[in-house]
Amino acid sequence: MNHYINNFYKNQAFFYKAFLFILTAVMVVYLMPKGGKFKYEITKGKPWQYENLYAPFDFAILKTNEEIVKEKDQIIANHIPYFNYNEEIVEKVKLNAAEQISVVFSDSIINRRGRVISEFVATALDGLYENGVLQEQTRLAEDHLVYLKKGNIADEITYGKIFLQEEIPDYLTTNINRSNLTSLRPELLELFYNSIEPNVIYDSSFTQKELDSKLNSISYTRGSIERGTIIISRGEILEGQKLNVLNSLKQEYESQIWSESSYNWILFGYSLLVSMALLMLLLFIRKYRRDIYENNVKITFIFFNILLMVFLTTLVVNFEPRYVYIVPLSILPLTLKAFFDSRLGLFSHVITVLILGFVVPNSYEYMFLQIIAGIVTILTVSELYKRANLFISVGQITFIYIVVYFAITVIQEGNVQDLDMEMFLTFILGGLATLFVQPLIYIYEKLFGLVSDMSLLELSDTNSKLLKELSEKAPGTFHHSLNVANLAEASANEIGANAMLVRVGALYHDIGKMENPTYFSENQTTSVNSHDELSPKESAEIIIGHVIKGIEIAKKNNLPDRVIDFIRTHHGTSTVYFFYMKEKEQNETAVAANFRYPGPIPFSRETALLMMCDSVEAASKSLKEPTTAKIDDFVEKIINKQMDEGQFLNSNITFKEIQLIKKILKQKLKNIFHLRVEYPE
Incomplete structure (x- = not known):
């Protein structure tokens, strides 16, 4: 029994994902229409590309919506009050x-x-x-x-x-x-x-009663087709009466009352398809976004958003299928891009659209239009925290909707007279609804504990309470953090990392120094050194302790985990070398482990980048009479040492990116020290 309990606790993350997967699949299938799905795609104006189609059962030919509306209008116009x-x-x-x-x-x-x-x-x-x-x-x-x-x-x-x-x-x-x-x-x-x-x-009541009676007596059918009658032959163009008969067959087929056995098979088929789609998404995350896969909160967030889009779409389709484009489906890739990345946002969007293809009418048109809109969303939206960018992107998305709808209608109808102006209005309303993504992101941040670029922008404000406290208690550390932030942001832009995240991480990475600011050289304003009265080991404990203190302060002030990661890792498992060597002079048996930061080592490009920038900026203060050669050698020496110590093994950063970071740091330091090119005499 204990063996099973231990296995359960050991694999609880996997069991949770399995439960979430099954729950999402069941709810999506529950929301789907329970009728059969017509197996032929009907596209007006196109030739019938399938085999000759015979009527599988007797069914009535339905009047078109235009015919019914015209008949109703005629009854209303001729009605005698x-x-x-x-x-x-x-x-x-x-x-x-x-x-x-x-x-x-x-x-x-x-x-x-x-x-x-x-x-x-x-x-x-x-x-x-x-x-x-x-x-x-x-x-x-x-x-x-x-x-x-x-x-x-x-x-x-x-x-x-x-x-x-x-x-x-x-x-x-x-x-x-x-x-x-x-x-x-x-x-x-x-x-x-x-x-x-x-x-x-x-007599308004009696008049309306008589009118309703006439309207209710309208026949929605005209004629019928007997079983075995040929409906359309291969190669015939889908238009006129043929198109109307096919649409009548499709509607009759999908509205049939199925036997219990058939109904169960339909449910089974839907379950397989939905499960397959969700499984592909889960496997994609597991292979290419391992950090997200191992975080159950993030997986829950992704599945919740997919389920929300399916729910809203089915709700609108059940109310009035014509308004299906009012549902702002582009919010899904926008949201996932804000919290994760573009690739995951687009993949999740495509999976959701494939699922919705079984819910909406004219599924091919819907899927084509929504996938194109999703691609445009990913390509156009950058720096979502800037309001102007969001408005511009929403305008572009709406424009793409209109252009694609126009193209499809022209292909089907062969003219522009049959364009439905009401559809343009639904696209505009859907675009306006997409603007709700900003308050939605804020709600998600509170519900799921995630952090977006909008939150990072707020945290980067140097007038925030915590950074103001840092500037008052440890002004030297605050100035150092600003310099590191500038270096890190420039380096992140060079290698395509998240510049906003790196900047915020740099601003807060040394907040732990507020506890004992005078024990750090950048805050010492006199010739008196607080470490003179301490042993090297005690000094090292205070220096190393600023990481733990920083994590405590960050959690107390509700900083996001993504920012706290920079505090944890900005020294990795490096050694407080100065005090270690000092201790070694006094005691040859000094243990290096007592002078080493607890880690962990950086586990992303951004945290690795901050470690480099922090070390280089701090050490640059010790440079005497800096020259171009000295700075180049200095940067190479510090970063190469970190590489030799294996600090970047888990950070998924390439040698090429490290070289680019070195280049930026050398250039920025030369600018800081106001160095000029040394001309030959």
Whole structure:
């Protein structure tokens, strides 16, 4: 039992990766569509390159989206709205008008012309309320047909036959003039204004209900294909009816309700493909990015980002496939490049796009477009911490999307009239969404404890709390760190290393000297040397201790591990040679191990580079009357000694790169000492 437990603890990193691999694969497969995948690629305008295709089962021919939209628009345009006619209001108005006669007209007028007035009012109201008075005007033409509902009967009339309230004065004036009642016009108008009420109202709910009923009755198919019927022959062009029938077959095939056995086989197939893709990514990281492979947090981060992109894409596809390009897939290579490198970013992007090819419609177009966009992302984005660079890169990515979409559409349609302008909008929105990468990187840094160039830029600020404390407590060390940072940055640019990371590492590599600043020569301002009162061994312990103290201070101030690595390794396993030789003068049995830094030795190009720059800059202070020859010999001697001691064995740095670093250091030191070329006499 103990044997198995020991094996588990010994291989827990491997078991974690296996668990992460399986979990990611399962979740990706869960998000994928569960229908079958049509095995033929359908590209409009291209010849059919497969064998003759016969219908495998009976299926209906689907109408195109354009045909359905056109049919719906026609139904909406021809739909007749409904208006409700209220007869109770009419009876109320007539009674009220009859009462108003005695109120508005004097008794003498009523006695003389009462019968004429009553007949006129009744006739005018009958004409006015024949089709009713509309309460609210709707946006319809006068000749537009409408249904006027009177009880359970709906009469079809033109909209212009219903009186609008603003038309009533003209109607009354015309009738008064025609009936020779002009002398009584003011009284009659007052009577009507006091009595008339609108009695027709637009029935929006019933109208919408009828419209929905008609829209729902639209047939989405036209005709059918029987099993065994030839659909398309080899070499025929995919267009018109042939293309429509093929798309109908594809949709029917992918929407079939599969038997339990078939469904399980589909799941098994998806699982194999997804697992294969993720395994290729894992093997790539294991072979070419061993440091990332051995860090489970980084592996988790990579798999999480792939899963996030798959989740967002499937979410959009399930909602509306047309908007699939709104998903900012270029964020994936951007993010991985910010934390790792371009090669890993592009490889992960390609793997993700291959997986999404089984999720999105028109998979070939999607994969081609997204891979091109990913390549452009990797090639254009540099120094992500500079906001202008990000905006320029996003603009370039969006432009590439538009150009590739334009090219594909022209190939398929053979003209530019069928370009979908809405697609250009989705590309622009996707580009704008890509700008979210900066806050996303910040979130990732907090969640996964990673560090990007943006964080390094913040740490390189010499006004930060820790560097200010260093400049106050150990000004000589601070000045030394600045010089080392400049040398290291120039050298890193020469060999293509991470210049920002090296600069930050150089600024913080000696923060441990804040504990005992006067024990380091660069901080001694008087002729009194603090080491005079100590034994060589005690002095060496203080000198060596600044590495451990630096690590403690860095962790206390939450510096990233990538920066702390420079503190750990900037002396490697070298010996404090001055005090070792001093001890040896006093005691011939002195042990060199007591005067050696604990290490580890540098394990990257950047940490190795800092060791060289730190040693050269510190030792350069001891040069007396420096000349070009002295500096060249001096740099060669220091770096060659480090090579002889095996300090760079784990740093993956080449002899050529070391030579380039030597060249830069010699040049920079000559500039520092203001040396000129020695002219012959």
